[in-house]
Amino acid sequence: MPRRLLKLQNVLFHLMPDSEFSKMGFQKSDFISLCKSMMDLDFSHQLRDIRCKVLVVCGEKDRVNRSASLQLAELIPDAEFITILGAGHEVNIDCPSKLGEKLDSFFE
Template sequence: MKYIFLHGLGQNSSSWEKTIDVMNDNLDIDCPNLFTLLQGREVNYSNLYQVFSEYCKTYSQPLNICGLSLGGILALQYLIENPDRVNSVVLIGTQYAMPKKMLKFQNAIFHIMPNSTFKKMGLEKKEVINLSSSMMNLNFQQDLHKIDSSVLVICGERDKANMKASLQLKALIPNAKFNVIQNAGHEINIDAPRNLGIVLNEFFMR
């Protein structure tokens, strides 16, 4: 069975290394660099979801997908649209309806940040702003009650911006499980990779 780990905005596949180090060696885990999948296409959410969907088609077996933030949004949409191709999903610090005010504030901050900050993630500043803007109208709330796959919702103890949405996801998705990782903010795979790995291992191995 295949396990796909999707990083957040500002991260890359290496962000999962310390988490995976403590997980069961028998788990067949792939960590794609999301923006590399675009291969020159315009950086926006629609294109990113399309190339992620194409990536998933390369696997014949049902998938187990773990996504943080942007990666969680991609995982949630893929689960909703392809329920027969997904065995389980972990949503970490994930919004199901984009908070427009927060995204607009985030973009305002992006505008004043140096371009070198964005190059570390393999993107230009304008591409990151375009991606964020293209997500403004995403809202998956009306489909959450249809989900019957195994779902684990995770949020960092200090991730105040996403705690409310995480609790709502747990309430709106039938039979979803919920876990708070102590001493961690939004980037749990960076703040508490070992504790996250233990929680993921228990969920995927049961």
């Protein structure tokens, strides 16, 4: 995800009530700190070293992460990119059956 979007996301996290974070099992301050620390991570130069089959999955409605997912799939030598129709960011929650079918066929 581009750095500017991560900054915007962190601003929005500051505005959210603590209760939203506790539902996920986090303290709000810890979650914000974790997200902030991820802004400076860049492993892109190491992606070409991955030597296993990789499936990059993106939900059809996850417009924010689509370009990053496509870029990831391009940088990993044996990666395949797929879109799960009808899913947003949480593909496993939005469309678990569709995801399961794709995983089954990928690992055959």
